[in-house]
Amino acid sequence: MKLAEFDVWARAGLESVEAALQAWVPADAPAGLGLAMRYGVLDGGKRLRPLLVLAASQAVHGLPEAALRAACAVELIHAYSLVHDDMPCMDNDVLRRGKPTVHVQFGEAQAMLAGDAMQALAFEVLTPVDSAQGGVPPSLQARLCSLLARSAGHAGMAGGQAIDLASIGKPLGEHALRDMHHRKTGALLQASVLMGAACGEVGAAQWAALSDYGDALGLAFQVVDDILDVTQASATLGKTAGKDLDNNKPTYVTVLGLDAARRHAIELRDKAQAALARSGLQEAAWLGLLADKVVERDS
């Protein structure tokens, strides 16, 4: 029952995100740049980050227009990071979301520019020029930009990728692995929750609880990602399976072993749920279900 309701809510939310991205990622950007950007972000992915933004915003009765913009902005950042991450100088991957990667389809230079332009577009989306039309108070625009920039930059996603890069072929302890993932995947997932929360009114204790929820969920997501990388086929994942092993990268599975990694994912989910309960938010059911889904997913 609850799950069916969630599905209806999630479908409606993602339809609005998809429509907004269709409208905001410009097909007519010069010299094919827009086509490469659209290829990189439209019609693909689980859209977990936008769902987290929308669910968190709903839990705090956030401004819908702001939440929609935040949802699109985090997805643009996530999608740009995949475009750059797949390039030959990084992971050199040819398959993503079941399609050839952007650089395979459009060339390396265009892929790099498309990623760069997608990052800029995320901040454009958060700062509508005509605030009468946008309906997002400027102070909220600034807050959302601040949260997004910090999660995407050196202290967050880009920093995590630098550690990832440096760790290839090196033994990494659980602590160092956790630090890497806190930044690489965790920061943007946590920011998704907090950007959604920023769209409404939340007290300091609720903010801290949602921050803990996002933190645990972000790590759980990565642990499951590492598990799926060794247990699932490429066709199911829509991306190249087993590539962490092939690239000799440390993962939760190589560090903890498969069974302990599975137990750890469950622990982290429980931690996320406990944080959510601590928030005292009455309408946080979708956030709770999202934590379940992150751990139970098979792709």
Added chain:
Amino acid sequence: MKLAEFDVWARAGLESVEAALQAWVPADAPAGLGLAMRYGVLDGGKRLRPLLVLAASQAVHGLPEAALRAACAVELIHAYSLVHDDMPCMDNDVLRRGKPTVHVQFGEAQAMLAGDAMQALAFEVLTPVDSAQGGVPPSLQARLCSLLARSAGHAGMAGGQAIDLASIGKPLGEHALRDMHHRKTGALLQASVLMGAACGEVGAAQWAALSDYGDALGLAFQVVDDILDVTQASATLGKTAGKDLDNNKPTYVTVLGLDAARRHAIELRDKAQAALARSGLQEAAWLGLLADKVVERDS
């Protein structure tokens, strides 16, 4: 006299920008990322964009803290674009600001990540978390993010680079060349002026005049860049000279010829000065001198 005064002002302004960048571009970002970012942006370049921000802000009695942040943010965007532009899949250049380029020094993957993190950092710098400490009103933070994102993205710099990429080896008319440079270099130079102006109070007519000034100055800068590329040695430029010709790229010199390009640069400077006069701003002397310097520079 005026020129000596300008030099004193510019030196003081750039010292504050350099000190702020030293403080804000983190040496301790993980796995060498911070070192690559610092290498890419510190101690180099003419810092024309920061000077435009500071001069425009001064002309409108702008908030100094906001202008300093805007100056650093535009320079971070400019520097990241150079890091990416120099990579093998783009211009494949080995010399920049008299030093080996970032990817030569740190590897391609780190260079890409450093550029990505520098773009994010630009928006971090514009949105200080502790607004009591930052002293920049949130609405101004949002306005600055909006101006910067739009000048850096698909409609601005990144879009211009896509046109540049697509134009290699193709004949380009003056109109198409102008459109490319409006975006590739012009947008960020114009945004520098407007971000500085946004730090104070300006009416619509003044805003339009400053926008025209930035537009003409941006094109003048590129025309002169094209001239210097064929007339100066690499050692003077601190980057590889003659590379547009080598790369078979259309330039103002190839399209107009050297003499006509020189005349065009003067015309654009006069246009910038006329726009400045139209603004009616009493303290715009430094903006006027910067327009002169853009055209008279030899590197």
